[in-house]
Amino acid sequence: MVQxxxxxxxxxLYDYFPSNTAELTQLDAGDFSFLGxxxxxxxxxxxxxMTLRDFVNxxxxxxxxxxxxxxxxxSYAHSYAIIEGTYRHSRGYVSVSGKRLKGGSEKxxxxxxxxxxxxTLIHTTPIRLLQTNDEQDTVCTILALEYWWRDASLHxxxxxxxxxxxxxxxxxxxxxxLIHQIARQLPGIGDSKILQAASHFxxxxxxxxxxxxxxxxxxxVGKTTAARIVKAVxxxx
Numbered sequence: 650m651v652q653x654x655x656x657x658x659x660x661x662l663y664d665y666f667p668s669n670t671a672e673l674t675q676l677d678a679g680d681f682s683f684l685g686x687x688x689x690x691x692x693x694x695x696x697x698x699m700t701l702r703d704f705v706n707x708x709x710x711x712x713x714x715x716x717x718x719x720x721x722x723x724s725y726a727h728s729y730a731i732i733e734g735t736y737r738h739s740r741g742y743v744s745v746s747g748k749r750l751k752g753g754s755e756k757x758x759x760x761x762x763x764x765x766x767x768x769t770l771i772h773t774t775p776i777r778l779l780q781t782n783d784e785q786d787t788v789c790t791i792l793a794l795e796y797w798w799r800d801a802s803l804h805x806x807x808x809x810x811x812x813x814x815x816x817x818x819x820x821x822x823x824x825x826x827l828i829h830q831i832a833r834q835l836p837g838i839g840d841s842k843i844l845q846a847a848s849h850f851x852x853x854x855x856x857x858x859x860x861x862x863x864x865x866x867x868x869x870v871g872k873t874t875a876a877r878i879v880k881a882v883x884x885x886x
Contacts, residue, residue, distance in 0.1 A: 666792070679725070735782050740759060
């Protein structure tokens with residue numbers, strides 16, 4: 650069942666959902682949410698939906714990165730942003746339905762500006778970006794997400810081509826998950842131990858509340874390093 654936020658910007662899409670697949674409620678963050686599963690463990694998935702103009706204005710006003718994304722990351726195990734609307738290049742500017750897209754102060758948005766905004770979202774946050782054509786397309790995408798997260802074991806074709814993340818320049822590259830980002834900042838937890846720490850604790854909350862003895866349980870983390878980590882976390886508070 651998909652939870653649809655009852656406020657303007659979300660509730661307009663409620664009628665596009667088939668019967669018994671969605672319900673209106675008031676969400677603390679995002680426009681839509683639903684339960685997914687990682688193995689047998691339930692996880693909460695959140696979706697923020699924005700039209701092209703909404704997206705541009707939220708970036709320029711600072712609201713997207715200063716408020717909405719931090720709140721999404723704090724509220725959900727996995728977060729998605731859906732950018733709704735088709736556009737094309739027109740003499741260096743963004744054209745939507747034959748008209749130039751306008752952003753803050755009603756300025757025309759250049760094609761390069763929009764593409765850079767989208768790339769910034771992809772490369773600097775753990776948010777997963779999806780783009781849709783219109784409201785009905787957005788609802789179909791959300792239902793497909795909910796179906797996938799409800800039972801990801803139904804979709805196994807990726808295993809045929811799966812390979813571990815490559816080592817580049819002696820550094821291992823990982824998905825930009827919040828727990829990995831925090832672990833990387835802790836003393837003594839280099840790239841080689843990030844996945845070990847994330848797997849050992851399972852959540853950011855457990856990791857930052859861990860004792861010296863709990864850190865010492867991780868292979869390669871000595872008593873001195875464990876003490877340094879706990880001290881560093883205390884100083885962050």
